[in-house]
Amino acid sequence: MSERIEELEQRTRFEPTEVEPRIVEQWLQSGLFHPEPDGEASENYSIAIPPPNVTGSLHMGHALNGSIQDALIRYHRMNSPPPRRTKWILGTDHAGIATQAQVEKALRTEGTSRQEIGREAFVERVWEWREHYGHTIVEQFKRLGASCDYSEERFTLDDSYARAVVEVFVRLHEKGWIYRDRYIVNWDPGSRSAISDLEVEERRETDTLYSIRYDVEGGGSVTIATVRPETMLGDTAVAVHPQDERYRDLVGRTAILPLVGRHLPIIADEYVKMDFGTGQLKITPAHDPNDFEIGARHDLDQVSVIGEDGRMTAEAGERFAGLTVMEAREAVVAALEEEGRVVAREEYEHEVPYSHRSGQRIEPLISLQWFMSMDELAPPAIEAVRDGRVKIVPDNHRRVYLDWMENIRPWCISRQLWWGHRLPVYYCDTCGHVNVARTPPEGCAECGGHVSQEEDVLDTWFSSALWPFATLGWPDDTPELKAFYPTNVLSTARDILFLWVARMIMMGLELTGEVPFSDVYIHSVIQAPDGRRMSKSLGTGIDPLDEIAKHGADAVRFGLLAMSSSQDVRYSAEKVQQGQALANKLFNAARFALTRIHASLGERAESIEPAAMPRTVEDRWILSRLSQILADTGARIESYDFSHAALGLYDFVYGELCDWYIELVKHRLPDLSGGLEGAEEEERVALAATLLYVLRETVAMAHPVIPFVTEELWRYLDGGDELLAGAPYPRAQEDLIDLEGEVVLERTIEAVTVIRGWRDSVGARAGLFISARLNADCYAATSGLLARMARLDLSDDGQADGAVVASIPVPCGTVEILSGEGLDLGAAERRRTAAREKLQAEIERVQAKLEKPGFVERAPATVVEGERERLRQLGAELEAL
RNA sequence: GGACGCGUAGCUCAGUGGGAGAGCGCUCGCUUCACACGCGAGAGGUCGGUGGUUCGAGUCCACCCGCGCCCACCA
Numbered sequence: 001m002s003e004r005i006e007e008l009e010q011r012t013r014f015e016p017t018e019v020e021p022r023i024v025e026q027w028l029q030s031g032l033f034h035p036e037p038d039g040e041a042s043e044n045y046s047i048a049i050p051p052p053n054v055t056g057s058l059h060m061g062h063a064l065n066g067s068i069q070d071a072l073i074r075y076h077r078m079n080s081p082p083p084r085r086t087k088w089i090l091g092t093d094h095a096g097i098a099t100q101a102q103v104e105k106a107l108r109t110e111g112t113s114r115q116e117i118g119r120e121a122f123v124e125r126v127w128e129w130r131e132h133y134g135h136t137i138v139e140q141f142k143r144l145g146a147s148c149d150y151s152e153e154r155f156t157l158d159d160s161y162a163r164a165v166v167e168v169f170v171r172l173h174e175k176g177w178i179y180r181d182r183y184i185v186n187w188d189p190g191s192r193s194a195i196s197d198l199e200v201e202e203r204r205e206t207d208t209l210y211s212i213r214y215d216v217e218g219g220g221s222v223t224i225a226t227v228r229p230e231t232m233l234g235d236t237a238v239a240v241h242p243q244d245e246r247y248r249d250l251v252g253r254t255a256i257l258p259l260v261g262r263h264l265p266i267i268a269d270e271y272v273k274m275d276f277g278t279g280q281l282k283i284t285p286a287h288d289p290n291d292f293e294i295g296a297r298h299d300l301d302q303v304s305v306i307g308e309d310g311r312m313t314a315e316a317g318e319r320f321a322g323l324t325v326m327e328a329r330e331a332v333v334a335a336l337e338e339e340g341r342v343v344a345r346e347e348y349e350h351e352v353p354y355s356h357r358s359g360q361r362i363e364p365l366i367s368l369q370w371f372m373s374m375d376e377l378a379p380p381a382i383e384a385v386r387d388g389r390v391k392i393v394p395d396n397h398r399r400v401y402l403d404w405m406e407n408i409r410p411w412c413i414s415r416q417l418w419w420g421h422r423l424p425v426y427y428c429d430t431c432g433h434v435n436v437a438r439t440p441p442e443g444c445a446e447c448g449g450h451v452s453q454e455e456d457v458l459d460t461w462f463s464s465a466l467w468p469f470a471t472l473g474w475p476d477d478t479p480e481l482k483a484f485y486p487t488n489v490l491s492t493a494r495d496i497l498f499l500w501v502a503r504m505i506m507m508g509l510e511l512t513g514e515v516p517f518s519d520v521y522i523h524s525v526i527q528a529p530d531g532r533r534m535s536k537s538l539g540t541g542i543d544p545l546d547e548i549a550k551h552g553a554d555a556v557r558f559g560l561l562a563m564s565s566s567q568d569v570r571y572s573a574e575k576v577q578q579g580q581a582l583a584n585k586l587f588n589a590a591r592f593a594l595t596r597i598h599a600s601l602g603e604r605a606e607s608i609e610p611a612a613m614p615r616t617v618e619d620r621w622i623l624s625r626l627s628q629i630l631a632d633t634g635a636r637i638e639s640y641d642f643s644h645a646a647l648g649l650y651d652f653v654y655g656e657l658c659d660w661y662i663e664l665v666k667h668r669l670p671d672l673s674g675g676l677e678g679a680e681e682e683e684r685v686a687l688a689a690t691l692l693y694v695l696r697e698t699v700a701m702a703h704p705v706i707p708f709v710t711e712e713l714w715r716y717l718d719g720g721d722e723l724l725a726g727a728p729y730p731r732a733q734e735d736l737i738d739l740e741g742e743v744v745l746e747r748t749i750e751a752v753t754v755i756r757g758w759r760d761s762v763g764a765r766a767g768l769f770i771s772a773r774l775n776a777d778c779y780a781a782t783s784g785l786l787a788r789m790a791r792l793d794l795s796d797d798g799q800a801d802g803a804v805v806a807s808i809p810v811p812c813g814t815v816e817i818l819s820g821e822g823l824d825l826g827a828a829e830r831r832r833t834a835a836r837e838k839l840q841a842e843i844e845r846v847q848a849k850l851e852k853p854g855f856v857e858r859a860p861a862t863v864v865e866g867e868r869e870r871l872r873q874l875g876a877e878l879e880a881l
Numbered sequence: 882g883g884a885c886g887c888g889u890a891g892c893u894c895a896g897u898g899g900g901a902g903a904g905c906g907c908u909c910g911c912u913u914c915a916c917a918c919g920c921g922a923g924a925g926g927u928c929g930g931u932g933g934u935u936c937g938a939g940u941c942c943a944c945c946c947g948c949g950c951c952c953a954c955c956a
Binding site for chain 2: 497757864
């Protein structure tokens with residue numbers, strides 16, 4: 001036996017920690033993950049990874065999406081013709097707010113702050129941070145076995161990427177779609193920046209709803225309700241509904257704002273609900289998005305009483321200026337109480353906006369920001385999804401996408417941060433002209449005066465929106481772009497469908513004229529085992545790297561794919577264990593086959609080529625099953641049905657290959673002992689070739705799901721130097737499908753199961769005191785397999801000795817169990833009775849069905865005949881007992 | 882207020898209008914010469930509820946109950 005096989009024989013289990021680092025190294029050395037940029041995108045396959053935050057580390061979502069994308073990439077790489085140009089575009093996102101927050105936190109522990117060290121030093125610090133922590137997650141992707149193109153790692157702040165960002169900004173500004181405006185925005189006091197609508201999260205909270213009486217000039221009063229009394233300081237009107245009979249007389253008159261004394265026009269606007277509260281509404285254009293709109297319609301003043309620091313401004317008046325919003329609320333209520341203006345207060349449950357980034361409560365306020373209009377960008381992106389150029393899987397998300405896109409609003413793209421792409425906007429210090437330019441201008445285009453660049457940076461999602469093409473060298477017409485753009489699929493979780501996916505589609509169409517990907521696959525969100533959100537702060541997080549260390553990357557990948565579905569799922573440790581078991585099982589099956597073949601054929605074993613050479617019914621069966629699972633697995637991966645792809649592999653390896661096929665053929669490969677006859681040797685060689693063939697195809701088939709164990713086994717099964725990652729994906733062989741062979745084997749399996757059950761129930765020891773007799777058909781059909789599998793002294797009709805203890809009907813005929821010494825016949829009788837009762841009940845059920853009025857007339861003939869046949873069979877079985 | 886989705890074995894979940902499934906857990910038995918990350922056997926389900934369509938419903942329809950999630954400008 002060769003050294004290689006001897007060494008393999010010693011390894012009784014698959015040890016991921018030993019194997020994985022070695023295999024990763026081989027893959028990286030091979031260059032297989034880096035395709036040369038040749039050909040057209042239509043003939044190549046590519047995926048752009050959703051770029052993880054540069055300072056992030058691998059969490060369960062990355063691990064799942066990594067497993068999904070890698071399964072797709074590996075499958076398509078194996079399926080593409082050499083040189084297998086399949087590219088998984090890799091890179092990280094600078095993640096403005098998140099990264100800045102981390103570095104700020106670090107600065108705080110050093111007792112300083114970004115304000116203290118200044119912008120330049122701060123940005124310097126962030127780059128250092130990035131150098132230090134920015135590659136962690138990429139290394140972690142390697143541990144998962146992700147076959148990204150590591151040789152070309154992108155970063156959304158790289159110079160070339162920044163060029164793309166500036167180009168886009170300038171182009172869209174020239175078109176008039178990017179503009180500057182004073183508008184009410186979601187102000188996040190936590191990050192001291194505006195954030196987009198999508199970064200706001202509504203939380204249900206209970207507050208006090210105050211009813212406050214404002215006097216009306218010339219007599220009378222209005223009563224308004226608010227949960228935010230502090231904002232009354234910024235009221236500039238009171239509104240009622242134009243059709244509201246009760247208040248018709250009030251419209252046009254003037255209310256007096258308590259505490260402040262400001263004169264508030266009483267206006268009519270259809271926004272006001274007549275049936276809610278008093279039907280009288282205070283209008284605060286500077287601190288409420290609705291009021292802002294109403295204010296615009298009626299040309300009302302905007303009085304900003306809350307500042308960007310979350311404190312009351314001077315405009316709030318001396319008594320309140322400088323107070324926090326909450327302090328101001330108390331103070332305002334107290335002051336109003338004093339004047340006797342609070343007429344009611346009640347508990348009130350409502351939605352309160354919070355920043356998704358900082359967790360702080362959003363302060364809507366008016367601010368000068370940059371916006372991107374969606375009016376021209378959205379329609380083509382809607383059309384692309386409507387007409388199927390972009391397919392969203394599963395398709396129930398299609399509607400969600402379309403609904404959102406059809407009601408899309410301008411996007412606030414400026415952020416008051418330091419970490420990110422600074423807007424390519426240069427304000428003239430002299431004339432105030434706004435210069436927008438690809439390169440910093442020498443001076444103002446209007447007056448030649450000195451210019452200063454905009455302080456704000458762009459929303460991170462602005463640069464992310466360009467990801468599929470900016471990573472490939474756009475705006476230049478590079479070979480990479482030609483070879484890999486558009487990409488094939490974008491795989492992500494639901495939560496960034498609008499934030500990112502929709503924007504990529506819009507930007508892709510506008511800037512490249514093509515959809516950035518043809519499929520969007522929306523995968524599950526993995527929750528903690530108890531159903532809560534998986535999060536570090538809740539303590540519900542499970543670290544995928546811990547799981548990889550414990551169970552191996554194959555196990556984690558298998559588990560994640562197996563548990564994923566079209567909806568959110570709870571993390572299942574069992575599925576990971578199942579994956580670990582599968583990797584080990586496959587390893588041992590291959591190990592056994594290889595060592596047994598060598599033991600059985602000696603030198604000859606070295607020269608056996610894997611090939612389908614069926615000699616027996618079980619050979620025909622496994623080849624047939626193999627061909628079908630090959631077709632199924634490919635189809636499942638292509639249709640993003642990863643769960644069934646993974647579980648189907650498990651079922652095949654366990655339920656068919658190992659439990660039955662290998663068990664069935666063991667005896668045909670006895671240890672090399674005594675002389676080998678020529679014919680006998682040829683039979684063994686044929687079996688060895690078939691067994692190796694089945695294993696090789698199985699291993700290759702499973703590679704996209706469990707790449708490590710399969711790559712490890714490949715060198716034993718293929719014989720060449722080629723890595724499995726670069727080998728062709730096995731194809732289903734139509735001519736090996738053999739339904740007749742399958743039927744015979746399934747019958748055999750049923751018979752064996754029955755006999756084993758008997759032996760188990762009577763407590764007989766293996767092979768002792770029990771034998772069985774088959775009728776002739778049954779015996780012939782199974783070619784004696786039954787005997788070996790059931791470890792019985794088995795004979796065909798009338799040949800075995802002993803009294804008949806039981807006749808067991810199996811699909812191919814009847815098995816008679818013959819007694820021997822030591823049988824517990826009482827147990828046998830009990831079992832027989834139970835079986836009889838079960839059969840009787842089943843017969844009655846089927847009879848009732850057949851006798852039911854209308855069944856015979858209306859049900860399809862095949863169904864009726866099937867039921868009758870079943871009844872006959874059940875009757876025969878009962879008879880036999 | 883709208884949209885989408887989910888209630889199937891103790892747990893996590895598959896399930897195509899015609900005989901209720903898997904993994905794990907549980908019980909019993911196996912140191913059977915690949916694998917105890919293993920092998921064999923078994924227990925355990927009024928398929929959330931009520932109606933309807935159908936010869937036939939876990940599957941289709943309606944309503945109800947419970948749960949999740951997304952969108953949304955009612956103070």
